[in-house]
Amino acid sequence: MTPLDLPQPYLVFLGDVTEVAYAKTAAGLRDWAPDQCVGEYGLPKGDFTLGLPVLSPAEAYEKGARAVVIGVAPMGGGLNNGWVAPLVEALEAGLDIISGMHAPLAGVPALKETAERLGRRLIDVRRPPAGLPIANGKKRAGKRLLTVGTDCALGKKYTALAIAEAFRKRGVATDFRATGQTGVIIAGGGIPMDSVVADFLAGAAEVLSPDAAPDHWDIVEGQGSLFHPAYAGVSLGLLHGSQPDVLVVCHQIGRDHVLGMGETYPLPSVEETIEINLYHARRVNREARCAGISLNTASLDDEAAAKAIAEYSERTGLPCADPIRGGAAFARLVDSCLNP
Amino acid sequence: MTPLDLPQPYLVFLGDVTEVAYAKTAAGLRDWAPDQCVGEYGLPKGDFTLGLPVLSPAEAYEKGARAVVIGVAPMGGGLNNGWVAPLVEALEAGLDIISGMHAPLAGVPALKETAERLGRRLIDVRRPPAGLPIANGKKRAGKRLLTVGTDCALGKKYTALAIAEAFRKRGVATDFRATGQTGVIIAGGGIPMDSVVADFLAGAAEVLSPDAAPDHWDIVEGQGSLFHPAYAGVSLGLLHGSQPDVLVVCHQIGRDHVLGMGETYPLPSVEETIEINLYHARRVNREARCAGISLNTASLDDEAAAKAIAEYSERTGLPCADPIRGGAAFARLVDSCLNP
Numbered sequence: 001m002t003p004l005d006l007p008q009p010y011l012v013f014l015g016d017v018t019e020v021a022y023a024k025t026a027a028g029l030r031d032w033a034p035d036q037c038v039g040e041y042g043l044p045k046g047d048f049t050l051g052l053p054v055l056s057p058a059e060a061y062e063k064g065a066r067a068v069v070i071g072v073a074p075m076g077g078g079l080n081n082g083w084v085a086p087l088v089e090a091l092e093a094g095l096d097i098i099s100g101m102h103a104p105l106a107g108v109p110a111l112k113e114t115a116e117r118l119g120r121r122l123i124d125v126r127r128p129p130a131g132l133p134i135a136n137g138k139k140r141a142g143k144r145l146l147t148v149g150t151d152c153a154l155g156k157k158y159t160a161l162a163i164a165e166a167f168r169k170r171g172v173a174t175d176f177r178a179t180g181q182t183g184v185i186i187a188g189g190g191i192p193m194d195s196v197v198a199d200f201l202a203g204a205a206e207v208l209s210p211d212a213a214p215d216h217w218d219i220v221e222g223q224g225s226l227f228h229p230a231y232a233g234v235s236l237g238l239l240h241g242s243q244p245d246v247l248v249v250c251h252q253i254g255r256d257h258v259l260g261m262g263e264t265y266p267l268p269s270v271e272e273t274i275e276i277n278l279y280h281a282r283r284v285n286r287e288a289r290c291a292g293i294s295l296n297t298a299s300l301d302d303e304a305a306a307k308a309i310a311e312y313s314e315r316t317g318l319p320c321a322d323p324i325r326g327g328a329a330f331a332r333l334v335d336s337c338l339n340p
Numbered sequence: 341m342t343p344l345d346l347p348q349p350y351l352v353f354l355g356d357v358t359e360v361a362y363a364k365t366a367a368g369l370r371d372w373a374p375d376q377c378v379g380e381y382g383l384p385k386g387d388f389t390l391g392l393p394v395l396s397p398a399e400a401y402e403k404g405a406r407a408v409v410i411g412v413a414p415m416g417g418g419l420n421n422g423w424v425a426p427l428v429e430a431l432e433a434g435l436d437i438i439s440g441m442h443a444p445l446a447g448v449p450a451l452k453e454t455a456e457r458l459g460r461r462l463i464d465v466r467r468p469p470a471g472l473p474i475a476n477g478k479k480r481a482g483k484r485l486l487t488v489g490t491d492c493a494l495g496k497k498y499t500a501l502a503i504a505e506a507f508r509k510r511g512v513a514t515d516f517r518a519t520g521q522t523g524v525i526i527a528g529g530g531i532p533m534d535s536v537v538a539d540f541l542a543g544a545a546e547v548l549s550p551d552a553a554p555d556h557w558d559i560v561e562g563q564g565s566l567f568h569p570a571y572a573g574v575s576l577g578l579l580h581g582s583q584p585d586v587l588v589v590c591h592q593i594g595r596d597h598v599l600g601m602g603e604t605y606p607l608p609s610v611e612e613t614i615e616i617n618l619y620h621a622r623r624v625n626r627e628a629r630c631a632g633i634s635l636n637t638a639s640l641d642d643e644a645a646a647k648a649i650a651e652y653s654e655r656t657g658l659p660c661a662d663p664i665r666g667g668a669a670f671a672r673l674v675d676s677c678l679n680p
Contacts, residue, residue: 237573
């Protein structure tokens with residue numbers, strides 16, 4: 001059993017999207033895996049661009065592409081009819097198709113038939129690999145960092161990617177370990193934890209960050225939160241299976257309640273989030289520590305952001321930074337991750 | 341979406357089993373659902389008996405049986421070849437087949453063909469119902485009790501069944517809510533939580549114990565433990581989705597380490613188990629409380645058991661009982677569940 005392993009590099013399919021809000025995977029690829037994207041490919045109606053070379057599937061294959069990635073989220077979650085012909089063209093040009101959509105690619109007859117006829121792969125990254133084991137709880141060699149949060153959808157993936165990049169720039173052997181469909185597409189592999197059968201949650205996390213050299217770091221993308229009434233089980237399974245040495249706690253300024261549940265569930269404080277995540281992490285790794293706080297300050301101007309970052313750092317006694325803003329604060333957070 | 345709903349009453353199939361250790365589901369049915377078992381049915385080689393009338397499938401159907409339950413765990417987890425002909429006979433007699441095995445019944449060609457030809461159902465209770473929702477976290481009416489534990493496999497199902505029976509004897513409207521395959525077969529319905537896709541864990545628990553009358557109790561069978569390196573995610577999803585008003589903490593005397601993981605993981609104390617379970621339960625139900633302790637004292641003689649029960653009760657200030665031993669201690673535990 002190994003995590004998903006995707007064919008790269010990619011041609012990024014943009015469909016007929018006109019706004020970045022529907023092209024999050026595409027934007028993530030541009031930001032975090034530009035070397036793995038040979039070009040982009042859209043329909044005439046769409047006017048959104050990543051700024052990559054516009055290539056036909058055949059041209060992309062010539063330039064080395066091995067898969068077309070559906071980098072956009074269609075309205076309704078399914079594939080638009082108008083996308084079928086250009087995706088069939090991609091299969092005919094020699095490319096596999098990679099999708100993060102809920103609906104399986106093989107549910108579209110034209111794609112299924114063409115892929116079978118030509119021996120291409122239709123890869124749904126929401127589908128976890130087969131044969132995942134029950135966790136064994138055995139200590140693994142190498143170092144692991146996990147991003148955790150006060151809530152879902154506030155920067156755990158971005159923070160993990162930014163820390164992995166910073167580690168690499170410092171010459172540290174590092175792998176980003178993706179746990180959600182966008183992360184898996186960016187990384188070219190990983191396991192979509194929310195799609196794993198519950199019995200195998202921690203086992204999947206163990207497989208995702210296997211034994212490694214003592215000075216190697218796995219930076220594991222967090223999912224959900226221990227406080228989320230719908231997703232906490234995923235978060236705890238991932239926390240146990242990852243056996244993290246280091247936690248980075250992610251929070252978004254202004255987020256007061258669990259997203260999507262009205263005002264029923266107030267968020268915990270960052271301090272409480274640290275405490276309860278460390279409590280559970282130490283069940284599997286007695287040395288687990290929190291290295292600092294990643295603060296999503298997208299809603300603030302520069303001055304207010306700097307003030308908020310300083311406040312959280314003073315309150316908790318830990319480095320705090322917004323990875324998107326980077327700078328000296330982020331360098332201190334990275335220092336703290338590497339050196340207790 | 342509704343939980344599984346099994347055809348009853350049952351004819352219990354015992355295969356060629358010779359020891360109760362391989363017939364746990366059958367023994368559970370005898371102990372907890374005798375009214376739902378019209379008879380038993382075994383092969384000549386087997387000499388294990390539940391003491392029920394020995395009936396052929398045709399005789400069982402005559403007496404009202406609507407399904408044959410595979411009440412034994414075959415070596416290796418798959419179906420023995422010698423069992424196929426008697427199970428085909430059951431289908432031909434008008435019975436559906438219910439199995440808690442890992443391998444799906446439809447994987448046996450003779451069963452699949454016969455069931456399709458006759459319109460019978462092959463029901464794998466490890467397979468969760470389709471269409472489970474993401475949890476919505478909304479407070480539901482009615483009362484809920486969840487059994488939790490210091491570890492897995494130490495009496496959470498038995499405790500829940502015993503409390504449900506005691507509630508019913510006191511005239512309290514009660515449903516036992518099964519979360520594992522044996523419990524589902526005993527109850528004739530439920531959801532096997534460990535087989536649910538992780539994203540839907542808490543949502544499955546919400547569906548399992550729906551809105552009910554204010555004085556109605558759901559007694560929910562616990563799974564795993566928050567301290568178990570493989571199964572804690574299931575436990576937390578079940579805890580959140582169940583929104584329990586009352587927890588009963590289960591422990592086995594002499595169990596010092598997590599089962600099946602050597603000596604790597606010492607068990608938490610009962611006090612710590614209460615604390616951390618209440619912490620997470622109060623995220624979804626501020627009124628959650630621990631009503632007492634269910635102590636598995638099977639390894640002790642009567643005197644030692646009584647002493648252990650008294651010790652745990654004194655240490656924690658909570659009622660403590662072994663439901664298998666029952667008596668005044670168990671009555672006090674049941675009192676405490678019903679009345680804060």
